[in-house]
Amino acid sequence: MSTKKILIIWIALFLTVPWWFHGLSNKWLNLPDWGLYAMIAAIIYSILLAFMIQKYWKTEEDE
Amino acid sequence: MNSQTALLGPGGITFLGVYILSLILIGWLGKRARKENSLSDFYLAGRGMGFLVLFLTLYATQYSGNTLVGFAGRAYREGYQALVLVTLLSSAVGAFILYAPKLYRLSKKYKFITPADYIHFRFNNNKLTLFAASLCLMALANYILTNLKAIGYIVVSVTGGVIPFAYGVIALSLVMVIYETMGGMRSVAWTDSLQGIILMFGVITIFITIQIEYGGFEFIYNAIQTSDPQKLAPPNFTQKLSWFSTVCLGFFGISIYPHAVQRIYSANNEKTLKRSIQVMAFMPIITTLFMVVVGLTAFALFPGLDRQASEGATLLVLKDLSQRGAIGTGMMVLFLSATIAAIMSTVDSALLSMSSIITKDFYKRFRPKKSQAELTRIGKMISWVIMAFAVYLAIVLPQTIWRLLEIKLELLIQVSPAIFLGLYFKKIKAKSILWGMTFGTLFAVGIMVANKLGVDIPAKPGGLHAGVWGLIINLVIVFILEKIKLSPDE
Numbered sequence: 018m019s020t021k022k023i024l025i026i027w028i029a030l031f032l033t034v035p036w037w038f039h040g041l042s043n044k045w046l047n048l049p050d051w052g053l054y055a056m057i058a059a060i061i062y063s064i065l066l067a068f069m070i071q072k073y074w075k076t077e078e079d080e
Numbered sequence: 081m082n083s084q085t086a087l088l089g090p091g092g093i094t095f096l097g098v099y100i101l102s103l104i105l106i107g108w109l110g111k112r113a114r115k116e117n118s119l120s121d122f123y124l125a126g127r128g129m130g131f132l133v134l135f136l137t138l139y140a141t142q143y144s145g146n147t148l149v150g151f152a153g154r155a156y157r158e159g160y161q162a163l164v165l166v167t168l169l170s171s172a173v174g175a176f177i178l179y180a181p182k183l184y185r186l187s188k189k190y191k192f193i194t195p196a197d198y199i200h201f202r203f204n205n206n207k208l209t210l211f212a213a214s215l216c217l218m219a220l221a222n223y224i225l226t227n228l229k230a231i232g233y234i235v236v237s238v239t240g241g242v243i244p245f246a247y248g249v250i251a252l253s254l255v256m257v258i259y260e261t262m263g264g265m266r267s268v269a270w271t272d273s274l275q276g277i278i279l280m281f282g283v284i285t286i287f288i289t290i291q292i293e294y295g296g297f298e299f300i301y302n303a304i305q306t307s308d309p310q311k312l313a314p315p316n317f318t319q320k321l322s323w324f325s326t327v328c329l330g331f332f333g334i335s336i337y338p339h340a341v342q343r344i345y346s347a348n349n350e351k352t353l354k355r356s357i358q359v360m361a362f363m364p365i366i367t368t369l370f371m372v373v374v375g376l377t378a379f380a381l382f383p384g385l386d387r388q389a390s391e392g393a394t395l396l397v398l399k400d401l402s403q404r405g406a407i408g409t410g411m412m413v414l415f416l417s418a419t420i421a422a423i424m425s426t427v428d429s430a431l432l433s434m435s436s437i438i439t440k441d442f443y444k445r446f447r448p449k450k451s452q453a454e455l456t457r458i459g460k461m462i463s464w465v466i467m468a469f470a471v472y473l474a475i476v477l478p479q480t481i482w483r484l485l486e487i488k489l490e491l492l493i494q495v496s497p498a499i500f501l502g503l504y505f506k507k508i509k510a511k512s513i514l515w516g517m518t519f520g521t522l523f524a525v526g527i528m529v530a531n532k533l534g535v536d537i538p539a540k541p542g543g544l545h546a547g548v549w550g551l552i553i554n555l556v557i558v559f560i561l562e563k564i565k566l567s568p569d570e
Contacts, residue, residue: 026174034323040313049312055167056369059166066358067362070358070361071358
């Protein structure tokens with residue numbers, strides 16, 4: 018796995034933290050906005066991992 | 081407690097008892113499937129695990145009793161900030177992507193049994209190997225002890241105290257050590273498969289039931305807004321740093337739990353491993369997230385509980401659902417089985433891993449001429465000794481010492497540079513890794529112990545966990561030693 022993939026995994030992980038939310042929260046889909054962000058970010062991160070495994074993990078059988 | 085407060089009646093308890101005893105039968109089947117009397121067969125199921133068993137054992141091992149009980153309690157206390165726990169478990173899968181393919185190929189070629197086998201192969205330094213193995217052992221021992229304590233409390237809750245804490249711990253530990261020593265990893269993985277299915281089914285069912293019965297996120301949001309609107313506020317900067325620090329702990333700590341590494345070694349081929357880890361990427365969503373929602377529901381229903389009472393958040397929701405008639409005895413049995421399954425599948429795996437580390441990394445290193453059959457027999461004896469000692473400590477250890485047992489990932493995370501840097505940087509030297517590991521561990525443990533003993537040092541200086549600070553120091557030392565070529569290996 019190249020440096021590029023390591024960076025993707027870490028940048029995505031960094032983005033799962035709700036850094037951008039300050040002060041009072043708003044209600045979105047029955048959740049505080051930052052809570053909804055964290056939940057969706059976690060789901061997207063899981064999908065990204067599954068995608069990366071599929072695309073970049075070349076097994077000995079594949080090779 | 082008396083029998084009137086028991087979570088289950090005699091029928092439910094009998095069913096649960098039959099389920100637990102059936103694990104011994106599975107253990108016996110695992111023994112019958114043994115192919116040879118070797119360490120590889122006993123500790124890695126002959127490196128022959130297929131997709132379903134590998135995935136379920138990875139799942140059941142990764143999600144312990146803490147997921148079902150502790151995570152809900154944390155969600156109760158921290159509110160939506162407990163969503164970090166979902167990413168905590170996902171980050172471990174991210175780490176698998178980085179190291180599992182390379183490590184798996186090496187393990188197949190050089191027949192590794194323990195994580196320290198790789199470290200010895202890569203760095204060829206006895207001090208480093210033994211230090212890394214010792215850190216793994218300490219983390220696993222803490223893991224076993226805290227889970228044994230949890231299992232004792234569950235037994236007391238289920239039976240309303242008819243079976244006391246100590247008897248519950250002894251009985252379930254006995255079941256675990258019997259099936260573990262009968263068939264080793266094969267028995268553990270097969271029982272994990274059953275336990276994993278029950279765990280997944282239990283969590284999904286409880287999540288769906290509370291959505292239907294209480295109204296899901298809308299109910300939770302409105303209740304929190306009324307009782308404690310502060311919990312709706314976004315985390316401040318220090319809390320955000322702590323959030324990221326937690327994720328780092330998962331990435332470098334949870335991913336290298338020795339029993340997880342040994343499951344990577346156990347795959348029958350790389351494609352099986354790849355598919356299992358791919359499915360594992362989604363498990364935090366349908367397990368951790370669901371349990372966080374259970375904890376939030378408990379807060380919405382019963383606000384104002386103290387820390388200790390909030391640890392029973394899951395059981396409170398279950399009791400409430402039962403009183404409302406939303407769930408019957410069957411569902412209660414299912415969820416309690418899932419909780420016990422989660423704990424047992426983690427303890428048995430950690431026990432097997434400890435036994436393998438003591439046998440392979442310590443005993444065999446000093447008795448290299450022992451045969452595989454003898455080592456396997458000694459490994460089994462070690463399992464019994466560890467379990468007996470763990471049971472004794474779980475029953476008698478004073479509360480002040482229990483606080484120190486929370487130090488697990490803080491220790492394990494210091495081993496991660498040996499694995500990650502070892503795999504990716506061919507020129508890195510043993511001495512650099514050893515010094516980094518030593519100072520990182522001393523720093524992390526120093527902060528943790530001082531904090532838990534009441535010294536005025538925060539557990540998370542600047543928002544970062546002590547273990548993460550230790551890892552930073554660890555990596556800085558490795559970097560400096562490599563840069564200035566102070567390493568005596570040069």
